[in-house]
Amino acid sequence: MxxxxxxxxxxxxxxxxxxxxxxxxxxxxxxxxxxxxxxxxxxxxxxxxxxxxxxxxxxxxxxxxxxxxxxxxxxxxxxxxxxKRNRPKKYHRDAVPDWFQRFLALESAATDVRLYEMETITGLLQTEDYARSTIQAWEPAADPRLVEQQVQTRMQRQAVLRSKSALRSLDVVLSEAAIRRVQGDSEIMQAQLAHLLELSERTDVEIRILPFDAPNRITVLSSFFLLHLATQKLSAVYLEDVLGATYLWEPDEYTRYSMTLDRLQAAALPAKESRTLIAKVKAAHV
CATH class of the missing domain: 1.10.260.40 (lambda repressor-like DNA-binding domains)
Known part of the structure; x- marks a missing residue:
């Protein structure tokens, strides 16, 4: 590769x-x-x-x-x-640590973002305490100063949700596991789920929950982002793992992932019912 x-x-x-x-x-x-x-x-x-x-x-x-x-x-x-004059590739593999800086640049200029998350509430929608807990869980021996730098970077990413950013729409499909999996403690989860409910009321943000009992749902084994940058005329699929990230931008590849996300959205609860489920899970943490 x-x-x-x-x-x-x-x-x-x-x-x-x-x-x-x-x-x-x-x-x-x-x-x-x-x-x-x-x-x-x-x-x-x-x-x-x-x-x-x-x-x-x-x-x-x-x-x-x-x-x-x-x-x-x-x-x-x-x-x-x-x-450097590299040969064209169908896909592009980035190694740590540059992949994340590259992703931050692309995300900040994206006009439309669609994504599917399996296990964790996506970084764009995280509260500061939830973000801190996920980072500490991943790197328990990390210097607290490094943890705080990473938390602030994650919070700064959310600038794309503000009015002056390029972002026009954010469509999110979360597996039910992402809202039920306890990160930190009940207090952190309650605040995080309340934050999700608040964001879900925005007209430019759609959050749908893919429930455990959705019949005949397709199985997708990894999270993925679809990024569209209108100014740069770029549409790319972003895949992340523990060693780095991969970008796919061939039209047929992007189309297949887009169609996959369409199917996940169709199997997920509508926005209103998703808010009801999030509120139900939130109430369990009182």
Missing amino acids: PTSPDPRMLRIQLGIELRRLREEADRSTFEAADVLGCKQPKMSKIEGGSQSVQPDDVRKLLEFYGAPAKQRKYLAGVAEQAA
Whole structure:
């Protein structure tokens, strides 16, 4: 299985990160283009991920935007990888630790997200205490400072649920196991389920529970994300495991996963009945 990131994905990540840094620095695409000695349309293509950019030009932009040293080093490395002429691949495998930083960039720019979670309430919908408990359970010997950094990163991901983000819709199918499996203690679970109920009332968020007793349901053995980025014209399937992540973006692959999620949604309870089940499980933790 390939372990080197696909250049297209790296270009898209670079574009997202460079645009964010430019906006944080309150600079225009015209000013950024002047730094590179090019025209504004090229800068827009770079930020959209459709135009390659040389590592030295990335360094110039990072300096112009006043990016922190650690981020400059990381993104310069991404640019170096993107500049390599790798053979096209049907799928792209990322190894730890870069996979998560790449996912954060893609998630932050996604316009539509659909996902299926089996065992755990997905990170976008977690409370801080629930997130902390899941991280501590996974890494019980971790330095508390590292745990808190990871918790805050997970909370910052939820910025996509705010009004100024690119996200237009979030469709979630949770296995009933995800809401019944106790994470932390009853108090944490009660607060988490209350948070789910609150989010489920939003018009741009749909949460459906796939019940244990759903008849003739299909069996899907792993969680997955479907990400659509309108600006970058990218639709990708995101699969995660303990060693890293895999992206699939061939049209037939994306379509098959989309159809699978359609079937899971059809087998799940409607939104209103899902809220009733969540409330019932929440009441059991009183």
